[in-house]
Amino acid sequence: MRVTEEMLAAYADGELDAASQAEVEAAIASDPALGRKVAAHRALKATLAGHYAPIAQEAVPPGLAALLATPAQDSGLGAAEVVSLAAARQKRGLPAAFRRWAPLAGPALAASLILAIVQPWQADMPEGYAGSDLAAALDTQLAATQADQAGTRILLSFARENGDLCRAWRGADSGGIACRDDNGWKIERQFALGAAQGTEFRQAGSETDLLAAAQEMAAGEALDAEGERAARARGWKQP
Amino acid sequence: MLDLLPRLRRFAIGLAGSRPDGDDLCQMTIERALARREQWQEGTRLDSWMYRIMRNIFIDESRATSRRRETFVDPDAGLSVGGDGAQEAAVELSLVDRAMAHLPEEQREAVLLVMVEGWSYKEAAEIVGCPVGTLNSRLVRGRDALMAMLEDAQCA
Numbered sequence: 489m490r491v492t493e494e495m496l497a498a499y500a501d502g503e504l505d506a507a508s509q510a511e512v513e514a515a516i517a518s519d520p521a522l523g524r525k526v527a528a529h530r531a532l533k534a535t536l537a538g539h540y541a542p543i544a545q546e547a548v549p550p551g552l553a554a555l556l557a558t559p560a561q562d563s564g565l566g567a568a569e570v571v572s573l574a575a576a577r578q579k580r581g582l583p584a585a586f587r588r589w590a591p592l593a594g595p596a597l598a599a600s601l602i603l604a605i606v607q608p609w610q611a612d613m614p615e616g617y618a619g620s621d622l623a624a625a626l627d628t629q630l631a632a633t634q635a636d637q638a639g640t641r642i643l644l645s646f647a648r649e650n651g652d653l654c655r656a657w658r659g660a661d662s663g664g665i666a667c668r669d670d671n672g673w674k675i676e677r678q679f680a681l682g683a684a685q686g687t688e689f690r691q692a693g694s695e696t697d698l699l700a701a702a703q704e705m706a707a708g709e710a711l712d713a714e715g716e717r718a719a720r721a722r723g724w725k726q727p
Numbered sequence: 728m729l730d731l732l733p734r735l736r737r738f739a740i741g742l743a744g745s746r747p748d749g750d751d752l753c754q755m756t757i758e759r760a761l762a763r764r765e766q767w768q769e770g771t772r773l774d775s776w777m778y779r780i781m782r783n784i785f786i787d788e789s790r791a792t793s794r795r796r797e798t799f800v801d802p803d804a805g806l807s808v809g810g811d812g813a814q815e816a817a818v819e820l821s822l823v824d825r826a827m828a829h830l831p832e833e834q835r836e837a838v839l840l841v842m843v844e845g846w847s848y849k850e851a852a853e854i855v856g857c858p859v860g861t862l863n864s865r866l867v868r869g870r871d872a873l874m875a876m877l878e879d880a881q882c883a
Contacts (some may be wrong), residue, residue, distance in 0.1 A: 493867050493871070494860075494863045494864055494867050497863070497866060497867045497870060498848065498863060501841065501842075501848070503847065503848050528874055529870060532842070532870060532873060532874055532877075533842045535823065535877070536823065536838065536839075536842045536843050536873075537842065537843055539821070539823045539824075540737050540740075540741055540839075540843045541737075543733075543736065543737040543740050543741075544733040544734050544736070544737040545733070546733070546736075548732045548733060548736060549750055551750075551754070552732060552736070552750060552753055552754055552757065553729065553732065555754065555757045555758065555761070556728050556729050556732075556757065556761075700746075704747075
């Protein structure tokens with residue numbers, strides 16, 4: 489009996505019952521081309537799984553998580569918690585392409601990989617806030633004038649829609665976005681950067697993703713050098 | 728539901744083809760799931776229920792979009808459709824993203840559900856709402872098309 493393409497793919501996926509499986513195995517034994525096809529199916533699966541895996545490792549955008557953070561009690565949705573789609577789309581349309589941000593990030597842009605996020609915060613601050621070292625860098629460093637070899641580099645600073653000032657930073661192998669509130673620098677996004685565990689399948693992101701996330705959050709342009717200095721002078725409070 | 732979000736978001740981005748569109752799809756899915764949560768039956772799987780919602784929204788939305796395109800695009804605008812902006816954006820997409828974008832939606836969702844999200848054929852067929860045999864053949868067509876596109880790209 490002829491083995492169909494469907495059976496071959498199902499065999500590669502481990503979806504066949506024992507009888508059909510034996511049938512396919514017998515066919516493969518007599519026709520190496522079928523074996524190659526099965527190998528190609530499995531390779532494709534590995535490629536796809538590897539390609540999309542990093543997305544599930546990313547921090548979920550705060551807007552999405554917030555939809556579930558305060559579930560409405562009984563009558564469907566609490567309207568206040570729902571960020572409207574139109575607003576989200578409009579915001580995306582405002583700042584032009586990522587290109588405009590690139591010069592600000594300049595030399596720090598490097599081909600790097602993003603893999604996993606989960607990076608517990610330091611213990612000396614409430615959960616979700618930058619620890620003392622990072623907070624010091626966020627408080628004092630200016631993107632335009634920081635030392636080249638600084639352990640933590642500020643990539644850019646911007647204001648988000650509610651007026652809070654936010655800064656994107658990166659260290660040797662991780663980076664993120666933190667926004668200043670009354671308690672300190674609240675970490676909004678974290679990214680693992682760097683080539684440590686990369687495989688050819690996982691080149692899914694980099695500092696570019698970090699900057700794109702910053703662009704998504706920003707209510708307008710990134711701060712220029714003067715704007716940053718002024719913001720630092722105000723202790724990163726809203727103007 | 729919160730624990731499901733990273734996976735749902737991955738499926739959304741795979742279906743929609745980009746993070747912003749995927750996040751929109753994810754948001755619509757969460758909103759609809761919250762609004763209809765009485766319809767979810769205790770004891771059944773929450774994840775496949777939400778995948779089904781997402782998949783249905785995606786199919787509805789993309790049908791509506793293509794209808795709008797057919798109906799409202801000004802004939803004179805034809806020349807600028809797919810102009811430089813779109814081309815530049817396409818260059819930034821990876822091979823896999825581009826190949827996936829070329830698949831018909833029914834094949835793309837079958838490929839994603841089984842090969843990325845790890846659902847069995849039977850579960851995937853239930854999410855899509857079609858017989859297992861149909862799912863199986865969509866999957867094979869999608870795989871063959873992907874393999875051909877990725878191979879071509881490597882030779883180019």
